[in-house]
């Protein structure tokens with residue numbers, strides 16, 4: 001790892017096809033928690049959202065089957081190539097904002113037949129993209145069970161899968177679980193362990209205890225201490241690979257910030273134009289930010305906020321590793337540091 | 343804080359006649375909910391005259407942005423107070439209060455907090471990518 005002691009550090013411990021375990025260090029609990037929330041609720045994926053039922057003579061009700069279909073994980077690596085249905089100019093749905101899957105299962109023999117996610121057929125509009133294919137990660141490559149049918153029973157449906165986020169419905173979550181842990185020895189006393197006689201004996205130790213110094217019983221409680229290492233254990237549902245889920249989560253968080261910056265710049269500019277500056281205090285925004293600021297000092301830790309800001313002409317460099325804001329290779333959002341939104 | 347500001351805001355609405363948005367504030371409030379072009383962020387009534395203390399309302403954001411932003415703004419040594427709340431659980435509104443020591447305005451403090459948070463996100467993303475690229479981790483367990 002890099003040894004610069006300013007700014008956050010990421011150490012990946014373990015990656016498997018559907019999970020990643022990493023430590024985020026040298027940052028606030030607030031940021032770590034926002035990353036966690038963003039991973040869980042803000043990363044777009046694809047999920048079945050509308051089901052047109054042509055024939056359902058199974059024992060399960062239409063809405064029961066629709067619900068099960070919605071929860072089936074669908075390949076979402078290339079979900080960014082789809083529009084949100086609400087932003088699309090089509091009235092209903094189209095190939096720009098949805099993926100259509102069909103399912104036709106009929107039992108013609110004695111005994112019970114099981115209908116699996118693999119029986120869903122993706123219409124070929126997006127065949128060159130990794131999008132919409134049901135995830136079949138079990139040993140038999142069959143995917144989730146949708147229903148079971150007996151002789152003469154039939155299920156024929158057309159499913160419209162749309163892009164969405166899990167803040168709206170959990171079926172769009174890219175993750176099954178996000179483990180989030182800090183301070184495994186509970187030195188900060190953020191946790192109050194219930195006990196009968198001795199909490200130390202009755203509670204199992206965290207796996208992460210091995211990575212941190214045990215508390216010294218002679219030391220006084222440090223009420224200024226803050227958590228510093230955040231242990232993430234992210235398990236995906238298979239729709240997006242785990243490293244990508246983390247990156248997209250962080251990007252979604254940054255896009256939120258960029259959206260607010262854009263709007264703030266807009267209202268500040270409008271207030272300045274209207275000569276209505278007293279609303280926001282004195283000079284129109286922009287003048288005060290030019291050139292060197294008073295932040296060049298101490299509290300921000302050493303090198304601080306390098307003289308110029310984006311408003312003074314130079315790129316916006318920070319102590320967090322000196323990247324120009326919005327100028328990173330992965331930043332494919334439309335925010336431009338000098339002109340705002342393109 | 344709230345009672346004080348409420349009074350001030352009413353005063354302001356009467357005086358401030360060159361801002362049509364404020365005059366119609368009460369009437370527009372209902373329609374605003376459906377309006378697609380409603381502002382992402384606005385300055386709530388009751389900001390101090392010199393602009394060093396102000397409250398903001400950000401729509402369609404929650405603790406994901408609010409808590410990280412608050413903590414980032416608090417790091418600024420020029421900021422005396424910063425806090426956020428979600429006034430009602432069924433309204434997608436985030437309120438953010440900033441008071442500075444007087445050398446910068448609340449808007450500047452907010453802007454700086456946003457810029458810093460964005461930079462921090464960029465760096466975390468880069469550090470994660472570097473860590474992935476370094477290949478310095480286990481890939482299979484047990």
Ligand SMILES: [Zn+2]
Nearest residue numbers: 088090094097
């Ligand atoms: Zn469409």
